[in-house]
Amino acid sequence: MAEFTRDAPALDDILSVSKVRQDFPILQRKIGKSPLVYLDNGASTQKPRAVLDAVQRFYSEDYANIHRGVHTLSQRATQRYDAARETVAGYIHAPATEEVIFVRGATEAINLVASTYGREAVGSGDNILLTAMEHHANIVPWQLLAQEKGAEIRVLPVDDRGVLELDALDSLLDERTRVFAFTHVSNALGTVNPVEKLIAAAHRRGVPVLVDAAQSVQHLGIDVTALDCDFLVFSGHKCYGPTGIGVLYGKRERLSEMPPYQGGGDMIEHVRWEGTTFKDIPERFEAGTPNIAGAIGLAAAMRYLEELGRERIARYEANLVDYANETLSGVEGFRMVGTAPDKASIISFLLKEIHPHDVATFLDAEGIAVRTGHHCAEPLMRRLGITGTTRASLSFYNTREEIDLLAAALGKIVRFFG
Numbered sequence: 001m002a003e004f005t006r007d008a009p010a011l012d013d014i015l016s017v018s019k020v021r022q023d024f025p026i027l028q029r030k031i032g033k034s035p036l037v038y039l040d041n042g043a044s045t046q047k048p049r050a051v052l053d054a055v056q057r058f059y060s061e062d063y064a065n066i067h068r069g070v071h072t073l074s075q076r077a078t079q080r081y082d083a084a085r086e087t088v089a090g091y092i093h094a095p096a097t098e099e100v101i102f103v104r105g106a107t108e109a110i111n112l113v114a115s116t117y118g119r120e121a122v123g124s125g126d127n128i129l130l131t132a133m134e135h136h137a138n139i140v141p142w143q144l145l146a147q148e149k150g151a152e153i154r155v156l157p158v159d160d161r162g163v164l165e166l167d168a169l170d171s172l173l174d175e176r177t178r179v180f181a182f183t184h185v186s187n188a189l190g191t192v193n194p195v196e197k198l199i200a201a202a203h204r205r206g207v208p209v210l211v212d213a214a215q216s217v218q219h220l221g222i223d224v225t226a227l228d229c230d231f232l233v234f235s236g237h238k239c240y241g242p243t244g245i246g247v248l249y250g251k252r253e254r255l256s257e258m259p260p261y262q263g264g265g266d267m268i269e270h271v272r273w274e275g276t277t278f279k280d281i282p283e284r285f286e287a288g289t290p291n292i293a294g295a296i297g298l299a300a301a302m303r304y305l306e307e308l309g310r311e312r313i314a315r316y317e318a319n320l321v322d323y324a325n326e327t328l329s330g331v332e333g334f335r336m337v338g339t340a341p342d343k344a345s346i347i348s349f350l351l352k353e354i355h356p357h358d359v360a361t362f363l364d365a366e367g368i369a370v371r372t373g374h375h376c377a378e379p380l381m382r383r384l385g386i387t388g389t390t391r392a393s394l395s396f397y398n399t400r401e402e403i404d405l406l407a408a409a410l411g412k413i414v415r416f417f418g
């Protein structure tokens with residue numbers, strides 16, 4: 001994590017945040033009498049005008065169903081959908097466009113892999129390795145599979161700071177491990193996992209990996225070619241795109257060997273009563289009419305992020321997180337949960353003995369949006385001996401002034417509860 005000092009370059013030198021905020025219409029609104037301070041970006045991000053306009057333009061100018069029509073609009077819609085896939089492939093550095101499958105989100109992508117690759121590869125007595133900091137979306141699909149197949153779920157532990165205990169990796173990965181699925185960045189704590197090391201350890205034993213990039217693609221940038229991951233998943237709505245669209249990246253050789261996930265239109269080659277043949281990837285995994293506008297919106301989000309500059313976004317956010325850490329640690333009774341040395345834009349905390357829901361309700365009265373609870377990571381909360389936290393998750397459109405407002409509001413809450 002970058003060292004923060006109060007003499008550090010003004011954030012505006014990295015990114016012109018006041019200008020950036022103009023791109024997000026919702027950031028201009030008020031909650032009651034207070035300006036909105038949106039610190040719930042880990043749950044979902046707000047949408048820039050570029051995304052809103054792209055979706056609106058598609059529906060008002062080019063809308064039709066794709067792939068099945070010879071008429072102009074259908075062809076234009078198809079071109080735009082295909083172009084969206086190319087943009088996404090470029091953004092994550094996928095070697096081939098068809099390795100990008102559009103799905104509803106990270107959850108559906110993981111379910112797809114568990115139900116197809118998993119059903120084929122995992123048998124009785126095999127094991128599936130996860131980590132102790134997974135989101136439920138990267139636990140439950142594997143549990144369902146393990147129950148069906150009589151396989152074992154293994155868990156790479158975390159220490160009290162929320163850092164993976166890598167020493168345990170060697171004994172957990174073995175010749176019966178069929179997949180290692182882990183999150184790049186913890187949604188509950190912000191820990192950035194050493195993804196390259198985890199992938200290398202798995203590959204040394206011939207174990208395929210699935211990287212859950214739901215909390216990293218919007219902060220750190222992703223290069224699937226450099227990572228050499230077998231699968232990678234993320235959701236559009238967490239990276240400034242629309243809801244209901246997400247991505248499964250998979251290596252061609254993996255995806256082409258996997259049986260279909262859902263059956264129906266667009267994934268078939270020929271249907272006969274005797275049996276059906278299927279298209280190649282990506283269509284094989286996109287049964288039915290896809291979220292065409294969602295894909296177009298997601299591509300617009302990725303172009304927007306590219307224009308801002310990934311490196312600048314990462315630097316700005318790292319600087320803002322350091323400022324937040326320093327400022328919030330000055331609040332009486334503030335206790336950070338998750339103190340890994342390498343953290344992304346998530347600040348999970350407890351405030352004295354005050355219930356996180358009370359904290360969030362008070363903050364909402366000041367126009368400050370945060371999230372509370374177990375953050376869909378109940379096993380992690382149990383490991384840390386707590387039931388939940390308050391979580392402020394930051395974006396490049398947040399400012400130091402907003403962090404100051406959060407700190408001031410937390411101070412008020414502490415005084416109120418005595």
Ligand code: PLP
Binds near residue numbers: 106135138183187215
């Ligand atoms: N994985 C992680 C790390 C997440 O933070 C989330 C959502 O919070 C998910 C998976 C599931 O994402 P979605 O609900 O968009 O499918």
